[in-house]
Amino acid sequence: MEWRQMKSEVKKRLPEKRYEHVLRVVDMAERLADRHGISVKRAKKAALLHDVAKFMDREELRRIVIDYGEDESVLDFHHELWHAPAGAVIAREQFGIDDERILDAIRYHTTGRANMTSLEKVIYIADLVEEGRTFPGADTLRQYAQTATLEKGMLESVRHTVRFLLEKRAQVHPDSLACYNEHVQLVRETKE
Ligand SMILES: [Fe+2]
Ligand SMILES: [Fe+2]
Numbered sequence: 114m115e116w117r118q119m120k121s122e123v124k125k126r127l128p129e130k131r132y133e134h135v136l137r138v139v140d141m142a143e144r145l146a147d148r149h150g151i152s153v154k155r156a157k158k159a160a161l162l163h164d165v166a167k168f169m170d171r172e173e174l175r176r177i178v179i180d181y182g183e184d185e186s187v188l189d190f191h192h193e194l195w196h197a198p199a200g201a202v203i204a205r206e207q208f209g210i211d212d213e214r215i216l217d218a219i220r221y222h223t224t225g226r227a228n229m230t231s232l233e234k235v236i237y238i239a240d241l242v243e244e245g246r247t248f249p250g251a252d253t254l255r256q257y258a259q260t261a262t263l264e265k266g267m268l269e270s271v272r273h274t275v276r277f278l279l280e281k282r283a284q285v286h287p288d289s290l291a292c293y294n295e296h297v298q299l300v301r302e303t304k305e
Pocket of ligand 1: 163164167196222223
């Protein structure tokens with residue numbers, strides 16, 4: 114599918130505000146990909162499609178996760194997590210994306226995981242620090258993510274998310290904790 118068509122198909126599936134967020138994630142992903150020397154084209158596609166399933170019916174999301182063999186462990190966690198694996202399915206089945214690297218970036222954009230590819234990290238970070246984000250500390254994190262190494266940017270991003278969940282007394286998916294633990298280690302090793 115051509116970029117323009119992909120954009121209009123995504124736009125159709127999202128409320129205006131969410132679509133605008135998606136476009137800002139595309140911008141940020143482009144910048145980060147360029148900075149870290151990974152394929153800008155791939156990053157833009159993953160960013161454009163990352164929230165494609167965000168406004169689908171909750172039961173439909175559950176069904177997609179089960180029927181397409183995605184990791185069902187997300188179903189035991191907040192439904193906010195379900196659109197990521199379901200989004201990877203939609204990207205493949207309805208947008209014809211067959212590049213597993215793009216699909217994984219969509220699949221893990223909310224939880225993160227251990228052993229993420231650079232593309233996965235770029236999408237995770239871009240989603241969190243796109244220019245429209247206004248949570249406390251957003252400006253600092255945005256600046257940091259655009260100047261630090263990918264590992265450090267990822268550590269601060271996943272740390273923000275895990276801390277946010279802890280403060281709400283919400284559950285944290287094990288992939289997010291694995292991602293956090295791994296990055297603490299990675300950043301420590303580069304310091305030594
Ligand atoms: Fe999302
Ligand atoms: Fe998003």
